[in-house]
Amino acid sequence: MSITPARLARSAGLAAVAAGLLFIGVQISHPPLDAEFATTTEYTVRQSLKVLMSGLSLVGITGMYLRQVKQAGVLGxxxxxxxxAGYLLMMSVEVIGAVVFPTLARMAPGYVNDVFAVVTGGHASGDIGLMQLLNLASAATFLGGGLLFGIGLFRANILARWATVLLAAGSVATLAIPLLPQVNERLFAIPTGVAMIGLGYSLWHGLRAPAARRLNGTVSSPLHQAGAK
Incomplete structure (x- = not known):
């Protein structure tokens, strides 16, 4: 199998679909984040899936951008x-959560609970150091980037436009979490997850169809030539 830009782009589309499914899947029946939960096997599994989701998402959005680099312009x-950057920072936070927090939860549960409080949109009762800045940078770049990237994809008008609108709208809607304390904040991951699935499928399907047409044309050409003789 030869490696071509089209094959790489289609693979990126599949990566985006997988990332969207994981982003939604890890939210299902997610226990409250606290130091006690951080010592369990379930926590480690969920964190590992979040790290994988971040990596797949980064591959996916790279394929989306390269597919329409000319049409996306400066905004794209x-x-x-x-x-x-948002996904890279998110991956950093999730890796720290998977590797460091299970051990730290036994030694300094108060610190871990404070970090989790900030991650879920609350406030820490103590000093959590640079984790405060890392979480803020992760949230700002992920939400702001989702909005800008969604608008850029919408203007490029190559991938499914409904998914680009959902990506941008889902990013903006997340800002309402602090204003809706009675609403499960994990529900706000669903629009972004669905948008990634839609964009990934659009990228995969949009490149698969032209490739199939080219293949059919290549196969039928000798037959036409033989008939002409």
Whole structure:
């Protein structure tokens, strides 16, 4: 199998679909984040899936941007860079959560609970150091990047437009979480997850169809030539 830009782009589409499914899946029946939960096997599994989701998402949005790099323009580039930074920072937070927090939860449960409080949109009762800045940077780049990237994809008008609107709208809607304390904040991951699935499928299907047409044309050409003789 030869490696071509089209094959890489289609693979990126599948990565985005998988990332969207994981983003929704890890939210299902998610226990409250606290130091006690951080010592369980379920926590480690969920964190590992979140790390995988972040990596697949980064691959997916890279394929989306490269598919329409000319049409996306400057706004698309800025949106991609900011959104990509958001996923990189998210991956960093999730890796720390998976590798460091299970042990730290036994030694300093108060600190872990404070970090989890900030991650879920609350406030820490103590000093959590640079984790405060890392979480803020992760949230700002992920939400801002999702909005800008969604607008850039919408203007490029190559991938499914409903999914680009959902990506942008889902990013903005997340800002309402602090104003809706009675609403499960994990529900706000669903629009972004669905948007990634839609965009990934659109990227995969949009490149698969032309490839199939080219293949059919290549196969039928000798037959036509033989008939002409």
């Amino acid at each position: 580039l800025i949106g991609y860079l900011v959104f990509g």
